[in-house]
Amino acid sequence: MQRETRQRRLIMEILLNSMDHPDALTVFRRAQDKKAKVSIGTVYRTLELLVKEGKALKFYDANAIARYDAKTDFHHHLICKICGKVEDLDVSLFKSDQMIKEIEEKTHFKDIEYHLTIYGICEDCAKRGNRES
Amino acid sequence: MQRETRQRRLIMEILLNSMDHPDALTVFRRAQDKKAKVSIGTVYRTLELLVKEGKALKFYDANAIARYDAKTDFHHHLICKICGKVEDLDVSLFKSDQMIKEIEEKTHFKDIEYHLTIYGICEDCAKRGNRES
DNA sequence: TTTTGTGCAAACCGTTTGCATGGAG
């Protein structure tokens, strides 16, 4: 049912080696940098496939552009309001199991999952005095 | 510098009376229901203005469509993975002050704010047996 | 009258999709 193609291996490899939560176009460019042939359509289709398989995470940045990363350990994202840089944030900071339990207890929702996107000002931009990038 | 127009009053009123976090098109339709004349472009411009003024919140739903609500008390959102319904969730569930303090201590970010979008399955959809809407 | 806001429609741009072809199994 699912076939292993050159393109799928390529895109998964790029995602695994990308620590900056790339969008589809960035993945596409990294493929080109490797002199590998892929189309942007295939990049989109493959990234969505990885998300459905649970091998990648998808979230939207402040410009509503879809960002992806290879799912390793669960973590949240910290986005700089000035320069847009995205950093990972360890989920253990937030006692997520306890939180999910609390939510399930206090609401009628089941099968809860969440992604926390935190906005702030990164060290570099704070030093620069909050200028626009 | 800022002028009070019929359209701005209208859109703010619609947003204040909408408890379902409408997108721009929904706000536009509600204006039409009131037999009020506005263009979709003005709706977008005005909603963005309200966000910049801090009078409205903006976030993206699971389909990357911008949703708005009049900013009253700070709260999070609970979105049903099946039917897409959006509910409010009291922020007090999550000890947000403590969490922000923790984040500021453990990262180098400043001026932190966050919006938590939680996905789950609502009571109605759970009863229906998780069918697609 | 001056200046900002609106309506309209075209442009934008990230993303999806139809279809003919290619390649995995």
Place this chain on the structure above:
DNA sequence: CTCCATGCAAACGGTTTGCACAAAA
């Protein structure tokens, strides 16, 4: 050989924008 995957390009759809006109101050 069969099907699923890919490439290509067109279409999609939410959002933005330029410009002439309207209306607030």
